[in-house]
Amino acid sequence: MIDDASRPAGPDAFIRALNALYDSCNRPPYRRLAEVSEHLGELYGRRDLPSLSTTGIFDVLAGRRKRLPTAAWVASFVLCCQRRAWETGVRSGDPGTASLPAWQARLRAARSPGRTVPPPRPPADTESTGPGRALAPPEGEPVRPVRLTESQRATVAGYGPRGRALLDRAAAGDADALYRVAVLLGTDPARGGETVPLLIEAAAAGHPGALDLLDASPDGLDAAEAARRAHLLGDQAGRGGAAADGEAALVYYKAAVQGGRLDAAFAITEILRHADGAPGGRGPG
Template sequence: MIDDASRPTGPEDFIAALNALYDSCNRPPYRKLAEISEHLGDLYGRRDLPSLSTTGIFDVLAGRRKRAPSSAWVASFVLCCQRRAWETGVRADDPGIASLPPWQARLRAARAASRPAPPAASPVPRTLAPPETEPVRPVRLTESQKATVAGYGPHGRALLARAAAGDADALYRVAVLLGTDPARGGESAPLLIEAAAAGHPGALDLLDASPDGLDAGHAARHAHRLGDRAGRGGTAADRRVALVYYKAAVQGGRLEAAFAITEILQHADEPPGG
């Protein structure tokens, strides 16, 4: 794990950290890393990550590129280094995707440090805007996954459209809805990792809580939280969205969400002005 105190402050420091990882893995040949990158889908269920090239690895580690590498490239590089180190006995185990959230946080810190400081004048008031994230890479859902999410009604179908357009928050919510099904936790993990790589705090939190595979109970906790957040909106549309997440929370074993469902349905049955 990478602790907050040791995070780098800019792209050059981040590249130095990648080199340190590479050194700690006994400097595996670039071609071996490139070969492993072709099989990340089979090894970790990450079919959305780019393959590495020997030239690309050299350019990044040598600091030949002006910008920090993409979050997807970093994920590929870290997974390949760890895998090769485990295969050759340099490391006792392969942490796999559990190591990715702190690396992505480190990358975001490096990017933030490289941005020019905003003008001191005219401070922007705080708002309740959604978390600032990068667009996610295109992620293909299976027909079964799409059917499950669409089964949650208009909100589920809207999430699918937003996720297909690269919305990290929508991808996180899709993962939460799927993850509350104990049989589908493994399907949700790759979706969460992609949302986390784009900087989504909820996805990062859920991954940290479930390093060995998405747990339905943890997903249900997030679903309950999303239901509470939607329910605070006060409109009928907000309550319908809240019902989606409360129902998912119940499926994941958070039975107290059933009381929230009952309250919403009772409110819907009340006569106007009653």
């Protein structure tokens, strides 16, 4: 199968795999793929993906670019090929976003030849997919359930009620929760490699932050980058006046400190100081 991630990795092999996908879809005209790419938001709820250009498609498939395409470009190209093949009767079904984890895993392997790539879960059966069928869950809805290891669960649960709530959402396949769990785990320098399968699933479900991290960190999330992302999540949770969520902000700031962001310790101090000073308030547990 084209999505068999066990084939030899490497940039050239990856470009050949993209060409094989294109051939298997009966080589649709580049302009048709470009047209489909303009509607990925309507078709799959993927507004984060780039539109394709005929020149860009040609350059990638011809191997004329020095670097491999981005994770977002690959997702866009795969979805457009599959869709066009189904529309023209070349394929009996459109797997939609279910095929993307395998392609993201293959892209990562191509960027790091020789490294072990966690095998992606197989996509669900798509033979019955037809007009009017939902080809992907709406934005914000859970995707396929994800199993975390006991060690991963223990680490995230150690962040308290907010960590345990994240685990429940991540286990159900919530893309944003998977991204956040990956960030929390990634602030531990020894666990960067564990973040890749989680980021692949989150990216396949349409999370733009996960797509960015896969492009920037193909070998696993760097602790410093994870700490930066955790700090941003803490800032987001702490903003909003009355709507601010200090407990959630503490979770991400603590993770940021673990990843080396010492300025997050000051943010933690400020949150606890304001909580202790509030009328009738007390510091979060």
